[in-house]
Structure formats: C-alpha cells, structure tokens
Amino acid sequence: MTESSTAADFPIPAAQHQTYQVQPSGATAAVAALFTDDLILEILSRVPARSLHRFKCVSVLWRDLIADPANRNMLPQTLSGFLHTSFCGSAYHHHFARVSGGVAPYDPSLPYLQPNKYKDMTQVDACNGFVLYRGCTKKVAPWYRADEDCRFVVCNPTTGRWVELPPQPQAPAGRHSHIRGLAFDPAVSSSFHVLHFEEAYSSSMIGVSIYSSRTGAWSYRDSGMAEEVELFSRTRCVFVGGVLYLIGFLPGINDDYVLLAVDMMGKVWKTIRVPYPRRFGMIGSSQGCLHYAISSVNEVELWCLKDCDSKEWVLKHTSSIDKLMGMTVKNYRVIGIHPDCDTIFLVPCRGHTLIAYDMQHQEVGCILDLEKNSTQRFLPYVPLFSESLADANGR
Structure with missing residues (x-):
C-alpha cells in the first residue's frame, strides 16, 4: 500500500497571511499581561479550527503559540485530506490525498x-x-x-x-x-x-x-x-x-x-x-451542521439542514461549474464538504483529479492528481x- 505522492495546500485568503499588531492602551496592556501562554492556549482550544487560523493574525505571540507543534494536542485541527483507495489486480491499495498544509499525512499502510x-x-x-x-x-x-x-x-x-x-x-x-x-x-x-x-x-x-x-x-x-x-x-x-x-x-x-x-x-x-x-447528492458535516451538496451538468448547489426536527433545508450557495467544465471538459461529482467552510471537493466522473471549489467566493482551490482506478x-x-x-x- 502506498501513499499519494501529490500534495497541495488548502488555500487561505491572502489577507489571513498578514499579521496585525494592535497597540493597546495602558489599561488594556495591563489586563493583557495577566494572560499567560497556558491561559491563552486554553481559550484557543475552545474555538473552531477556522477561527484558529484567523487568530494567527492577532499577534506574533498568538501565531507562534498556534503554530508550535507542542501545542497541537490542545488545539482544534482542520481538514488534512481524504483517505481513498485504488483497485489494482485483485486488491485495494490505501492512499492519502492531502489538501491542507501543516500536519503531515500519516502512513496509510x-x-x-x-x-x-x-x-x-x-x-x-x-x-x-x-x-x-x-x-x-x-x-x-x-x-x-x-x-x-x-x-x-x-x-x-x-x-x-x-x-x-x-x-x-x-x-x-x-x-x-x-x-x-x-x-x-x-x-x-x-x-x-x-x-x-x-x-x-x-x-x-x-x-x-x-x-x-x-x-x-x-x-x-x-x-x-x-x-x-x-x-x-x-x-x-x-x-x-x-x-x-x-x-x-x-x-x-x-x-x-x-x-x-x-x-x-x-x-x-x-x-x-x-x-x-x-438526484443523488453528498452529505457532510460542516460548521456544526449537516450539509448536502448536489451537482448537475451546469451547476452545483450547497444546502444546510437548519433543524433535524423541522427537517427544513436552506439553500446556501448555487454556483456554475463552467469554470471546472472548461478546464477538463468533464462532468464532476461531489465527494466531500470542508468541515470549516463552504468549500466542496469534486472529482471528474471519468478521471483522476480532486478539485477544491470555494462556493462562497466562486474560486477553484487546490487541484490534486489521484492514483488511477481510485474508488468512489x-x-x-x-x-x-x-x-x-x-x-x-x-x-
């Protein structure tokens, strides 16, 4: 069993790469000084992974605390990638398609x-x-x-x-x-x-x-x-x-x-x-709610289950996938939904590529080459x- 050799980082908007230093007033600085690293980590451990990435922009101290490998066991993590298999001969082989930087994928064997x-x-x-x-x-x-x-x-x-x-x-x-x-x-x-x-x-x-x-x-x-x-x-x-x-x-x-x-x-x-x-769609957990994504030849829609008891669905985004169609001239199916944002992952119905598509901003993200004969x-x-x-x- 082998690991996928292709990797790409899940895109973060450019503004999130900047670090902003806010100069506190005297009183604010005195209060901030009471927050030890351990206390800050305890607070950060209770926020969603998407917010955690944004908090890297607060200060150099926060950025270093969040990025420190020693603190990973305390902090929430985001999607690292997808486990999948390929069929060759008479057996399945396990692979890992990495869509996010940071944590290295584990050995799928x-x-x-x-x-x-x-x-x-x-x-x-x-x-x-x-x-x-x-x-x-x-x-x-x-x-x-x-x-x-x-x-x-x-x-x-x-x-x-x-x-x-x-x-x-x-x-x-x-x-x-x-x-x-x-x-x-x-x-x-x-x-x-x-x-x-x-x-x-x-x-x-x-x-x-x-x-x-x-x-x-x-x-x-x-x-x-x-x-x-x-x-x-x-x-x-x-x-x-x-x-x-x-x-x-x-x-x-x-x-x-x-x-x-x-x-x-x-x-x-x-x-x-x-x-x-x-029409068959894909379900996934995202931002604490059940989501449902469904694609056709011309568009893809992302729905959210507002309440399990009321059984009410809310349409969040509708996107044309002409941009995707123009890239490879193939139909796509949804295989996953990002747990922290309105990004879906698609693969061509006949092909070996995985594509991240940001429904909110209508942008194509990472594109990965998968092993041939990858399963569904x-x-x-x-x-x-x-x-x-x-x-x-x-x-």
Whole structure:
C-alpha cells in the first residue's frame, strides 16, 4: 500500500497571511499581561479550527503559540485530506490525498495494526479523527462480505492508538448488512459508537447493531419505522449533533432519495426528504451542521439542514461549474464538504483529479492528481492528537 505522492495546500485568503499588531492602551496592556501562554492556549482550544487560523493574525505571540507543534494536542485541527483507495489486480491499495498544509499525512499502510494478523484492511468510515477499518485474517476478494474471519478496528492514525472490537453477534437468517458508520465527537465525550445496519434480503432496512466503547458490547435495535427505506450502497455515514445520517431511498415508482437519521441508542429514527429527491447528492458535516451538496451538468448547489426536527433545508450557495467544465471538459461529482467552510471537493466522473471549489467566493482551490482506478469512497480526515482512545488492546 502506498501513499499519494501529490500534495497541495488548502488555500487561505491572502489577507489571513498578514499579521496585525494592535497597540493597546495602558489599561488594556495591563489586563493583557495577566494572560499567560497556558491561559491563552486554553481559550484557543475552545474555538473552531477556522477561527484558529484567523487568530494567527492577532499577534506574533498568538501565531507562534498556534503554530508550535507542542501545542497541537490542545488545539482544534482542520481538514488534512481524504483517505481513498485504488483497485489494482485483485486488491485495494490505501492512499492519502492531502489538501491542507501543516500536519503531515500519516502512513496509510497502518504498520501498527498487526500486519501479521490482518491480511486485508478495508477503509469503512472516518469521524473527527478516528477511522473505522474492517480487518480480515484471510486475504479475501473486495466483494467478500462474510464476517467469520473479520473484525472491526477503530484507530487514531495520528497517535497510532487502536482498539479491536469484539465479534458482532451473528445476524439472524434472512438478514444481511454492508453499511457501517462511526460516531465520535471528542468535544462531547471520549467514547465512540459503531453502527452496523441490517437489511432484509428484500433490501429494506430493519434495524441496527450498535457497539458502544463505554460498555464494550454490542446491542441491537429494530428500526420501528412505518416507512420502508432501502439503504444506498455508496452512502457514507455522517455524525452531527448526536445523530448519524446516511442516504437511502423509498422503494416505489420514483425511488426518491431520503436521509435516514438515527440516534446513538437506536431509539429515535427519522426520514428526511432531500432537495431534488431523484438526484443523488453528498452529505457532510460542516460548521456544526449537516450539509448536502448536489451537482448537475451546469451547476452545483450547497444546502444546510437548519433543524433535524423541522427537517427544513436552506439553500446556501448555487454556483456554475463552467469554470471546472472548461478546464477538463468533464462532468464532476461531489465527494466531500470542508468541515470549516463552504468549500466542496469534486472529482471528474471519468478521471483522476480532486478539485477544491470555494462556493462562497466562486474560486477553484487546490487541484490534486489521484492514483488511477481510485474508488468512489473518499473519507475526510481531521487529525486528532488526543490520547483518549480507550482500547482494550493496550496500544
């Protein structure tokens, strides 16, 4: 497994590169002198990553505190890049597409995950610095879905800490599952959940098995929904505000797309209609809210879910992608949304390029060359320097 060799920095507006020194009055200077470096760091650790980058402009002291590698474990991080895989021969190869400067991407070959035990590792999901893998003790074909020789592994690639989950209870006859999601919010708790959705062979979603790191055990919940929902095989799960979202569709004449939302106890289930229900979009967590981006031949739109309870969507930006079309004369699909701003990431439907597009300012950002035969699943990765991953493996 190899790491992507192409890297580019996520653009920051030119004004943010300047450092402004504000001359305080005598009283203000006396108060400012009471703020030690430790106290300033404590305050900065509570602001969003996007604001943190802006605060580098306050003074040389703040810039140096924020940039000091020794302080990274205290400060919020922004998007570093995307985990993705390419298919070659009979195996998947793991890569990292870096879109932001600063923290160096980790080794996607995961040398610390017992290579002698796991002959095959599949990237499943990523959430706020943790990554969910499916490790198999036998070398299997990519389409192999049996679980007898496989275990889930949650790891923090930045620190190299990881935990192997206990075996999941065998699904009853007549059920299958291939959609799994990771739920973790370090601002709320050090614990995490893994959700394994179960479907009947008729493809309708009927329940979910939930692993809680707090209890160290799996539990099962029926969906209890009156509406029949089938999960879309290419969906990725997004965790926002204690709720996990994924894309499904309502079987019928139109097969309209919907969002399925479930809480971490598996007690609350909701379906939420999406804009343009017959066109497949991309969901992502950005600025603390669920966002939905959808592209067509001529334009791309970015929507925000105002409230999960009201199920109300707000259109934030509509942009023509003629500029992108003129560059490569290809159609694009959205593969990610930046967690701190209204920037989306696109790849051509036939090609090996990743492009950042600032919806607010209508600007093209970084352009990366990807490996050939890259798969359709791209997982956003934000580094987490905390050592809080509770693991039974002692690593």
